[in-house]
Amino acid sequence: MTRLSDQAVARLRDVVAWPELPPERYEVRRLLGRGGMGAVYAAFDRRLGREVAVKVSNAPSAAGDLEARLRQESRVLARLEHPGIVPVHDAGELDDGRWYYVMKLVRGQTLGEHVPSLRGEAPVLSVFERAAETVAFAHAAGIVHRDLKPSNIMMGSFGEVLVLDWGVAKILGTPPPGEVPTDVAGPTPGDGTASGTRIGTPGFMAPEQQRGDASTAGPAADVYSLGALLYWMFTGRPAPPTADEATLGLAALPDAPSRRLRAIVRKCLAESPADRYPDAGALVQDLARYRAGLAVRAHRESPLERAGRIVDRYRAFILLILAYLLMRALFAWSQRL
Amino acid sequence: MRFPATRQSVLERVRSEDPGVRRDAFGDLAEGYWKPSYHYVRLQWRLTPEAAEDAVQAFFATAFEKHYIERYDPAKSRFRTFLRVCLDRYVQNLRKAAGAGKRGGDATVLSLDFPGAERELDAMAAADLSDADRFFRDETVRFLFARAVASLEASCAREGRDLVFRVFEHHDLKPTADTTYATVARDLGLTVSQVTNHLHAARREFRDLALQHLRAISGTEEEYLREARDLFGLDVSA
Secondary structure, X not given: OOOOXXXXXXXXXXXXXXXXXXXXOEEEEEEEEEOOOEEEEEEEEOOOOEEEEEEEEOOOOOOOHHHHHHHHHHHHHHHOOOOOOOOEEEXXXXXXXXXXXXXXXXXXXXXXXXXXXXXXXXXXXXXXXXXXXHHHHHHHOOEEOOOOOHHHEEEEOOOOEEEOOOOOOEEOOOOOOOOOOOOOOOOOOOOOOOOOEOOOOXXXXXXXXXXXXXXXXXXXXXXXXXXXXXXXXXXXXXXXOOHHHHHHHHHOOOOXXXXXXXXXXXXXXXXXXXXXXXXXXXXXXXXXXXHOOOOOOOOOOOHHHHHHHHHHHOHHHHHHHHHHHHHHHHHHHHHXX | OOOOOOOOOHHHHHOOOOHHHHHHHHHHHHHHHHHHHHHHHHHOOOOOHHHHXXXXXXXXXXXXXXXOHHHOOOOOOOHHHHHHHHHHHHHHHHXXXXXXXXXXXXXXXXXXXXXXXXXXXXXXXXXXXXXXXXXXXXXXXXXXXXXXXHHHHHHHHHOOOHHHHHHHHHHHHOOOOOOOHHHHHHHHOOOHHHHHHHHHHHHHHHHHHHHHHHHHHOOOHHHHHHHHHHHHOOOOOO
C-alpha cells in the first residue's frame, strides 16, 4: 500500500466532502474555497448551459447551526433582488443531509485586491457608495448583514460591486409565514445569535457585536462596519478602537480626506449606536450631500467653513462673476481715459 | 444513508461476550491503527524498526488480553487519543522493563507489512512531532485513505471496472498541474462525459469506503459521527 502524500490526503478529503448534486442538472467542477460555514464549488448547470457557484454547508454541529445559517443565507439572498447582491438560482438538500444553494458565479476581485488600484478620494468613494447602497437596500428590506469586511465585498469583471456572505445576516421584524428568522425566534444555543455570542470580524464589527450583543445588533452595527470599511479603504488598516483615533488616523494621511468626510467616518464609528447614522440609507444620503458639496449631517460647520464650502461648490460660477465684474471695471476704466 | 446504520460500535464489539465478535473488533482496530502506531513509536519514541514492530504487535495483543480497550470512556477523550495514550504508556512500561512484552496467546498475531511501513519513514523526515495527537490523527487519516483507495482499487478490479479506478487515479489521486477532465479523457481514450460519470461513481464509492473504515476505528457511533463531521465536514447521521 503506497504512502499517500500530504497533497493526496488533502485532495482525498475534498473528494470525500465532494457534493453529490443532481447529476442530470449539475456537474461540480472544482472547489473554489472553503470557509467556516462550508465550501463553494464551481459547477456547470447542464440545463441552462452556464457555470454557477454552489455553496454547500459543512455538516451541522449538534445544534445544527451551520445548516441553519446556510438556509438563512439562501433565503436572505432570495429576498434581496439587487444588482449588488449575488442572485440565488436554486437551493436544496444533498443526500447526505447537507444544505446547498446555487448562485451566480462571480468573476472578479475582492475589495482587498482591488483597493490598491484606486487612486484618490473620488474612486474610493464611488466603490464604497455602491457597497453602502446595497446594504441600504437590505436595511430597507429589514435585513442586517452583520459581517461587512473587505473580503465580503467583490468587484465584478464589469465594475459591479457585490456584497457577499449573508450567512450571519439577521432578518428584522415579523417573519413571513413559515419562516423563523434567527433572532426573532429568540436566542437558542448554537444559533450564533445567543447572548454572549460574537458575530462579525474584529476591526470591522461594532462595539455591541464585540461585547457579544449580537441579538441586539441592528442596522447601526452595519453602519459601524461600513465606517470601518471606508477607514480601511483609505488607510489599509482595520478601524482603531475609538472614533477619535480613526479621525486622527485619517487626518494624518498624506492625502487626508476632507474634514467633512472624516466626520462622516467618525459618525459611523461612534461607540453608541444612537450616535451613528440610523441605517446605511442615511449614510448614503449624507455621502451624496458630501459629493454634491452640501452640508453633511455628520458635521456642524463654522460660518467660515460654510463660506469655504459654498465657495468651493460654486467656484466656477463665482469665478465667472468675478471675471465679469473685472471686465466691467476694466471697461469702465478704459472709458474714463 | 448507504451505511450499515445498525452496526455496533467498536467499543460495543470489543465488550462483546462472543469471543469471535471481540476478536474481529480487535482485528479492525489493529488493521486501522497499526501503521500510524508504528510510525508514531518510530518517530516519537525513536524505537528501532525491530523494537517498534515488536512493540506495536505486542501492544495490540496485550490490549486484547488485558482488556485495555474496554476501559475507554467516551466522555473523557476521543478513542484515537485514548489509544495513543495507551500506546505511550505501553512503550514507557516496555522501556522500564527493558524488554518487549509477550504476544497474547488468544489474540491473533497480525500479519502486517512493517518493512513497507518502515520504507515510508523516508518520506516523513520533515514530519512535525511537536503535537503528538495531531501527528497521530494525521497518520490515522492518511492510512484510512490509503486503505480506502486500496479497497476501491480491489473492488473495481473484482468487478471489471478498472477504468473507473484509473479515472479516479488520474484525476484525484495523482493529478498534475494540467489535469482536467479533458486531459484524463484524452489519456484514457474516453469522452469527457464518460470521465465525469466514472469519476462520480468512483468518488461516491471512495467516500463510502472511507466512512466504513472510519466507522470501524471509531470508539462509538457518536464519535464516528463527530469524526466524519470534523475530519470530512460530512453529516452521516441521516
